[in-house]
Amino acid sequence: MHGINQNRIKLSQLRTLVVVAEHGNFSEAALHLEISQSAVSHAIATLEEELGVPLLARGRHGANLTPAGEGVISYARQVLQLLDGMVEEANSHRGLKGGQVRVGAFRSVATHVLPELVAQFRSRFPDIAVTLIEYFDALEVERDLRAGKIDVGFMDLPNSEDFETCEILRDEYVALLPPTAEVSCPQLTWKQLATYPLIFETPGNACYLRLRNYLQNCGISLPIAYEIREDSTRVRMVAQGLGAAILFRLAALPIPPEVKVCHLPVPLERVVGAAVLADALHPPAVFAFMNMLKETRLAAAS
DSSP states (O other): OOOOOGGGOOHHHHHHHHHHHHHSSHHHHHHHHTSOHHHHHHHHHHHHHHHTSOOEEEETTEEEEOHHHHHHHHHHHHHHHHHHHHHHHHHHHHTTTSOEEEEEEEHHHHHHTHHHHHHHHHHHOTTSEEEEEEESOHHHHHHHHHTTSOSEEEEEESOOTTEEEEEEEEEEEEEEEOTTOOOOOSBOOHHHHTTSOEEEOOTTSHHHHHHHHHHHHTTOOOOEEEEOSOHHHHHHHHHTTSOEEEEEHHHHOSOOTTSEEEEOSSOOEEEEEEEEETTOOOOHHHHHHHHHHHHHHHHHHO
16 A cells, blocks of 8 residues: 655646536536546546545446545645635736736827727726826827836837837828818818918927928928917817818817818828837736737737
């Protein structure tokens, strides 16, 4: 008679014993465990061999615990309960049942994209707190992400190799024309656009730099009549007939029905993505948030 080697007793064997006892036969236990009936039989047989006692009495009416099995199974259940407790404790420290994600985004994304994403995340991880910080400009998001003031930042892509990113959406720049504009959309010519005073971005932000470089690359100089910081103000000025504006579509929402929306002569779009600092030690809650964004993007692409 050999001594019992505890290292050879497997959790899968204990789990199989408990499931067989609960269902009363091997075939239903196999269905529950999603393994073959022969695998169930092997697990029980090897456990009985190691313990040196019969645990189940097999018969025409199923499998029933022997007196030894009755004593052993109570310990098996305790072991499995302790394992569940260990996993739950680890999850709480991993942030899946606690923790915080600080998310920063510029206004259009914070208004039109983030609420749905955060609601989806909270439904999956209700114990993780999500803090939202709205910025005027993507450059401010990048600054605070580098400084560690936020965990996840929504910004324009491509970006620095300092960040690990996930593409979220592509947003087209459009020309907004006043209600009196006599043009046949959907696409403008430069000559048509130049007939309207341009309601432009204020200097120094990411959108201003992108539009300025875009016009320079196209070899175009448009008459700038106003430099306005707020997107909604520019849209309202267009609606009042004060000029034309170039905005990405998401920032222009909601677009008044009387405003005419046209494609630019040369297409221009921005790619918006979520970013975290590369090679940084992020809490598990941040990884959970980024994984959800990647799954969302894949679902949208499919």
